[in-house]
Every structure is written in C-alpha cells, then in structure tokens.
Amino acid sequence: MSKELLKIENLKTYFDTWAGVVKAVDGISLEVEEGETLGLVGESGSGKTVTALSVLRIVPRPGKIVDGRILYRGENLLEKKENEMQKIRGKEIAYIFQDPATSLNPVFSIASQLIEVIRRHQNVGKQEAIEKAIELLRLVEIPDPKIRIRDYPHQLSGGMKQRMAVARALSCQPSLLLADEPTTNLDVTIQAQILGLMKNLKKKLGMSMVLITHDMGIVADMADRITVLYAGRVCESASTITIFYSPMHPYTEALLTAVPHLAIKREKLAVIPGTIPNLIEPPSGCRFHPRCKYARATCSEIVPPLEEIEPEHYVACLRAKEIAIRSPLES
Amino acid sequence: MSKEPVLEVENLVKHFSVTTRGILLKKQVGVVHAVDGLNFSVNKGETFGLVGESGCGKTTTARVILYLEPPTAGEVYFEGEDVTKTFKSKNKKEILKLRRKMQYVFQNPYASLDPRMTVADIIMEPFIIHEHVPKKKRHDRLYELLELVGLEDYHAERYPHEFSGGQRQRVCIARSLAVEPRLLIADEPVASLDVSIRAQILNLLKELQQNFKITYLYISHDLSTVRHICHRVAVMYLGKLVEIADTDELFDFPLHPYTRALMSAIPIPDPRTKVSRIILPGEVPSPINPPSGCRFYPRCPQAKPICKEKEPELLDVNPKHMVACHP
Numbered sequence: 001m002s003k004e005l006l007k008i009e010n011l012k013t014y015f016d017t018w019a020g021v022v023k024a025v026d027g028i029s030l031e032v033e034e035g036e037t038l039g040l041v042g043e044s045g046s047g048k049t050v051t052a053l054s055v056l057r058i059v060p061r062p063g064k065i066v067d068g069r070i071l072y073r074g075e076n077l078l079e080k081k082e083n084e085m086q087k088i089r090g091k092e093i094a095y096i097f098q099d100p101a102t103s104l105n106p107v108f109s110i111a112s113q114l115i116e117v118i119r120r121h122q123n124v125g126k127q128e129a130i131e132k133a134i135e136l137l138r139l140v141e142i143p144d145p146k147i148r149i150r151d152y153p154h155q156l157s158g159g160m161k162q163r164m165a166v167a168r169a170l171s172c173q174p175s176l177l178l179a180d181e182p183t184t185n186l187d188v189t190i191q192a193q194i195l196g197l198m199k200n201l202k203k204k205l206g207m208s209m210v211l212i213t214h215d216m217g218i219v220a221d222m223a224d225r226i227t228v229l230y231a232g233r234v235c236e237s238a239s240t241i242t243i244f245y246s247p248m249h250p251y252t253e254a255l256l257t258a259v260p261h262l263a264i265k266r267e268k269l270a271v272i273p274g275t276i277p278n279l280i281e282p283p284s285g286c287r288f289h290p291r292c293k294y295a296r297a298t299c300s301e302i303v304p305p306l307e308e309i310e311p312e313h314y315v316a317c318l319r320a321k322e323i324a325i326r327s328p329l330e331s
Numbered sequence: 332m333s334k335e336p337v338l339e340v341e342n343l344v345k346h347f348s349v350t351t352r353g354i355l356l357k358k359q360v361g362v363v364h365a366v367d368g369l370n371f372s373v374n375k376g377e378t379f380g381l382v383g384e385s386g387c388g389k390t391t392t393a394r395v396i397l398y399l400e401p402p403t404a405g406e407v408y409f410e411g412e413d414v415t416k417t418f419k420s421k422n423k424k425e426i427l428k429l430r431r432k433m434q435y436v437f438q439n440p441y442a443s444l445d446p447r448m449t450v451a452d453i454i455m456e457p458f459i460i461h462e463h464v465p466k467k468k469r470h471d472r473l474y475e476l477l478e479l480v481g482l483e484d485y486h487a488e489r490y491p492h493e494f495s496g497g498q499r500q501r502v503c504i505a506r507s508l509a510v511e512p513r514l515l516i517a518d519e520p521v522a523s524l525d526v527s528i529r530a531q532i533l534n535l536l537k538e539l540q541q542n543f544k545i546t547y548l549y550i551s552h553d554l555s556t557v558r559h560i561c562h563r564v565a566v567m568y569l570g571k572l573v574e575i576a577d578t579d580e581l582f583d584f585p586l587h588p589y590t591r592a593l594m595s596a597i598p599i600p601d602p603r604t605k606v607s608r609i610i611l612p613g614e615v616p617s618p619i620n621p622p623s624g625c626r627f628y629p630r631c632p633q634a635k636p637i638c639k640e641k642e643p644e645l646l647d648v649n650p651k652h653m654v655a656c657h658p
Contacts, residue, residue, distance in 0.1 A: 043525040043526060043527060044525055157614055159614055160614075187384035187385055187552065187615075188384070188552065188554075188593060188596040188597055189384065189592060189593060189596045189610075189611050190384075190614065191596065191598075192595075192596035192608055192610055192611075193610055193611075195598075196608070196610055214525065214526060215598060216526075216600035217555075217597065217598025217599055217600045218598045220598065220599060220600050220601055220602040221598050221599070221602070240602045241602055241603070244600070244601060244602050244603075245603075254527065255526065255527070256600065258526055258527050258529070258530040259526055259530075259555070259600055260530075260533070260555040260556050260558065260559040261555065261599070261600060261601075268534055268537070269530035269533055269534055269559065270530065271527075271530045271531050271534060272527035272530070272531075275495045275497060275498075275528065276495075276525065276527075329601050329603075
C-alpha cells in the first residue's frame with residue numbers, strides 16, 4: 001500500500017438551479033490508495049454522492065464541475081475527452097448505485113445487461129461473454145446462474161438485484177469501485193451477506209473501493225480509512241481506528257454519539273441541534289458552526305483549512321487542538 | 332411500571348388472497364400469510380418493540396390492531412374492550428371513542444401529511460373530528476402541541492413542503508397527540524430520517540412517554556434503536572413471533588437462532604469489536620407458501636428433522652422470556 005490511485009483536489013461541483021447556485025461539493029479533497037477501502041461518511045446533502053459522480057463525470061444536469069482536479073493514476077480525469085472517459089467508466093472505475101431497483105434496466109434481461117458491459121470493454125465474442133457473465137454470477141453467489149441469467153430485474157429480490165449490480169460492476173475487473181450506499185435499501189441479514197461478499201471480492205480481485213454510507217457501523221467494519229463530509233466540505237480524514245477512537249472534529253464526535261450503540265445503553269441519546277444547512281446560502285466560515293457546541297465567534301468568520309494535525313490525521317476545525325474531544329467509545 | 336395490560340392480541344391472523352383476473356370472476360390463486368397467529372400483550376406505560384425484516388408482517392399487525400384492515404381471525408383487546416367487535420358494530424360514536432385512544436405515527440412523514448393543509452389545519456383536524464376541545468381553546472391547544480414536540484409558533488402557518496423530514500415527523504407526532512391517546516403505534520418513525528435527526532425524535536418520544544404515560548407499540552427493523560427505546564421486544568419472522576423478552580434479557584441472551592443472526596448482522600460502530608457474524612443463507616421465503624413446521628428451518632443453522640414437521644410453540648423460558656424453538 002501507499003501508492004495512490006485516486007486523488008481529488010479541491011473539487012467543486014455546483015448545481016445552478018432557479019433558486020440559486022447549490023454548492024453541493026465545495027472544495028473536497030481526498031485520496032484513495034491502491035488496495036484500500038475509503039469510507040465516505042456523511043448525512044444526506046453532505047456531497048458524498050455528488051463527489052463520486054464527479055469522479056466519473058456523470059453528474060446530472062444542472063450540475064457542473066466548476067473547479068478542482070481529479071487525478072486517477074496521475075492523470076486528470078477532468079481534462080479527458082468524452083470518448084476517453086467512456087473507456088474508463090465501467091472498465092477502470094465502476095459504480096454501484098444506491099438503489100438496485102432503479103439502476104438496472106427493467107426491459108433487458110440480466111444476461112444482456114452483463115454482456116453489454118463485457119463486450120463493450122473486452123474484445124470477446126457473444127458466446128464467450130455469456131460464459132463470462134455466468135462466471136460472474138457464480139462469483140457473486142447467485143444460485144443456479146445458468147437459469148437466473150435469463151431473468152429480468154423484476155423477477156429478482158432486492159438482495160439478488162444488488163448482487164447483480166455488484167456482478168455488473170466487477171465484470172471488467174475495475175481497479176476502483178465506487179459503491180454508493182450499496183446496502184441502504186436492504187434488510188440487515190441481507191446487508192450482512194452483501195457486505196461480506198464485497199469484502200471477499202475486494203480481497204480476491206485486489207481493487208480499491210470508495211464506500212459511501214451514512215452508517216458508522218458499516219464503515220467501522222469495512223473501511224481502512226474514513227473521510228467525514230459535512231455540507232459539501234471535508235471535516236476530518238484519518239484511519240478508521242483514529243476516527244472512532246480519537247476524533248478531533250466536533251461533527252465526527254456528534255455523529256458517533258448520536259448513533260444508538262447496541263452494546264452501550266444510554267438513557268438519552270446525544271442530539272445534534274438544528275438541521276442540515278441549505279447549500280444555496282451555506283453558513284459562513286465553518287459550515288458546522290451553527291450546530292457546533294464548541295463554536296466561537298471566529299468560527300463564523302474564518303473557513304477552517306484542512307490541516308494535518310497529526311501524521312495522517314487531517315482535520316478542518318479552528319479549535320481542533322484546544323477542545324480535546326473524547327471518543328464516546330472510550331467511556 | 333405496572334403489569335396491567337393495555338393491549339392484548341390473541342391469535343391474530345391476517346391473510347390476503349392473491350387473485351388473477353379470470354374471464355368473469357376473479358380466481359384465487361394463493362394466500363399471503365401476512366400475519367399468522369400472533370399472541371402478545373403490551374403493558375401500560377411501556378414501549379413494546381416489534382422487530383423483523385421487511386415483509387415479516389410488522390406493519391400489517393399494526394394496521395389490523397387499529398382495524399385499518401379487518402383481521403381474518405383472532406381478537407384484539409384494548410383496555411379489555413374487544414376492538415374488532417366495536418369496529419364491526421358500525422356504531423360511529425363508539426368507534427370514534429376508540430380511535431381517540433389509539434393513534435398511529437406513519438413511517439413516511441413525506442407521504443402522511445396532506446401537502447395542501449397548513450400545519451395548523453393538520454393538527455387541529457382531530458379537534459373537529461372528535462370535538463373534545465371547545466372551539467375557543469383549539470388555538471391555545473395547537474400552540475401547546477407545537478411546543479410539546481419542539482416546533483415554534485410561526486410553524487403553524489406553514490405547509491409540509493417547507494419542513495425537513497425531522498420536523499415533519501414532529502408534526503405527525505403532534506397530530507397524534509392532539510387526541511390525547513393512550514396507545515401510540517409508531518411504525519418505523521425514524522427510518523427515513525438522517526442519523527443526527529433520529530436521536531432528536533427518539534429522545535422526543537421518550538420524553539413524551541415520561542410526561543404523559545403513553546404506551547408505545549414501536550415497530551422497527553433497526554435493532555439498535557429498539558434497544559435504546561423499548562422495554563420489551565418481540566421478534567417476528569414471516570408472520571409469526573419467534574421470541575419475546577425484556578429488552579436487556581433479549582439482547583444479552585438471545586435464544587432463537589433467528590434473533591441471534593439478526594443481532595450479529597448489525598454493523599457495530601466500533602472498529603475494534605469484531606463480531607463473529609452469523610450469515611444466514613438465502614432469503615426470507617415467500618409468505619404465499621411458507622415452509623411447513625418452523626418457518627425459519629430452511630435458513631436455520633441449527634435445524635433438526637423435527638423442525639420441518641412440527642411447528643414450535645411460543646413457550647416461557649423464564650418469566651421475562653418466551654421463545655418458539657424446539658429445544
């Protein structure tokens with residue numbers, strides 16, 4: 001490890017709507033090293049999905065990448081031509097969407113949706129592609145792959161559909177997998193199946209993964225490193241152990257204490273007051289300051305830079321060094 | 332807490348028939364066994380959790396208790412009164428009286444509020460229906476309710492689309508509380524909310540219970556919130572209860588293999604705890620043709636020959652714990 005595969009620098013993706021410019025991603029920087037899983041954590045509206053979509057340059061209208069660099073193996077994806085991007089999408093970088101029910105085309109069979117991807121990126125005949133597709137279904141542990149491959153998406157359950165989506169994403173052995181809340185719509189026992197599967201396949205195929213989720217439990221189990229986003233900016237970025245055991249950003253602390261923990265029983269859950277800000281006119285200075293219990297006057301004036309406070313531990317908080325947050329897991 | 336039961340459910344069954352359109356008549360091709368013989372009681376002032384995965388019949392149970400769907404068989408008693416009988420009697424006065432005592436908070440606050448009514452209209456509609464608050468006092472009561480659920484006075488004039496998910500759920504809770512119910516059925520009240528907002532709503536529910544001694548039937552698939560809010564928990568699988576116990580007892584000593592698998596499947600927000608995960612093979616079978624015997628046996632890691640043939644009964648293990656599993 002240590003070779004970086006993907007590096008995002010100061011990415012800004014804005015949506016120009018009738019109500020104003022929504023600054024969905026406003027200067028996000030992160031990196032993914034080869035073979036690692038990066039957990040991208042945040043609530044809805046924090047810019048997780050838009051960041052991932054920006055990497056593949058498939059941000060829906062009226063979204064636009066207005067600034068920044070996205071370096072994949074040292075090459076800036078934002079400078080590539082559309083036909084060059086098409087060779088990267090699906091082959092080098094694959095995407096698993098949040099909702100398998102809408103990311104699969106209902107009028108094509110599983111077979112044709114897999115074959116389409118395989119034949120687009122690999123120089124194989126139809127028969128060979130079918131064999132590869134069956135092999136893929138076997139890889140994602142779908143029973144009777146030879147029969148199920150003829151099914152249409154509506155004939156599959158939610159868990160099966162997500163397995164299908166995983167199979168399609170892996171069909172060309174990508175180096176990087178962007179998984180956008182891959183288990184949010186699934187039941188816990190099925191979620192455990194899919195996460196276990198993704199973990200094994202990642203090891204087997206040696207890829208890197210960006211796992212987008214709002215569930216701190218999932219990243220604790222899956223991620224090597226975590227980047228916490230809030231309202232379009234990075235709050236904190238560090239190894240999983242560091243994030244959970246020595247967080248330095250107040251928002252990370254708040255996220256950790258607001259989640260009910262199965263093993264720790266609390267009389268009252270800690271509450272983050274207020275709601276997620278409107279991104280058309282986000283709060284000045286640090287975007288978390290209106291909800292932050294440590295906020296001072298300066299927090300509303302100065303935008304905190306993302307600084308390396310300890311080795312490999314990046315925090316964007318003006319008061320990070322003074323406030324001495326204790327991890328809720330320590331008590 | 333008293334052991335006085337408020338809600339008793341006896342042998343509750345709800346089947347839905349599956350029909351195809353024939354030439355002249357509808358033809359029945361199958362029966363969905365959504366709820367199949369539930370027995371439980373909820374004590375006064377407690378929060379009773381009903382847990383299970385999607386499709387196990389949690390929501391149907393809640394709907395049948397409130398007679399939003401008539402039960403196929405079985406009885407529901409609320410404070411000793413036969414609910415089904417009252418609703419069947421078509422006696423409007425009696426029905427309204429019963430509706431006032433039992434209220435529902437729906438899962439999705441985006442769909443359960445009328446987009447063309449202001450919050451004031453929404454919360455005051457129960458006053459018009461039940462006429463339990465004199466006209467002069469209705470506005471005062473409205474502001475009381477808003478304050479109770481943590482909303483401001485100026486919110487009353489707004490429409491649902493102007494609110495965030497958490498605020499909408501507060502409006503839903505205020506609407507349910509408007510009739511001063513004794514039982515509140517909360518169907519996944521926080522499932523569609525963000526984590527930071529979830530804690531606010533859960534704390535609100537807890538607070539309201541302490542202040543007004545309301546009994547909750549809390550329906551959820553999320554065991555970690557259940558552990559936080561419930562006093563007793565029932566675990567449901569494919570239309571049947573597999574285990575009922577006090578919360579701590581259930582989480583510390585789960586007995587049914589399904590409960591154990593369900594608990595081990597929850598991701599724990601602590602990278603140092605490594606749970607040995609029990610991964611269940613396959614998926615929940617179709618409730619149209621549920622497996623014979625114990626419904627869980629095709630996926631059960633501890634299945635024995637008897638499990639396929641004989642259905643296990645829900646039996647007491649100790650006074651705080653019941654389980655339906657062959658020993």
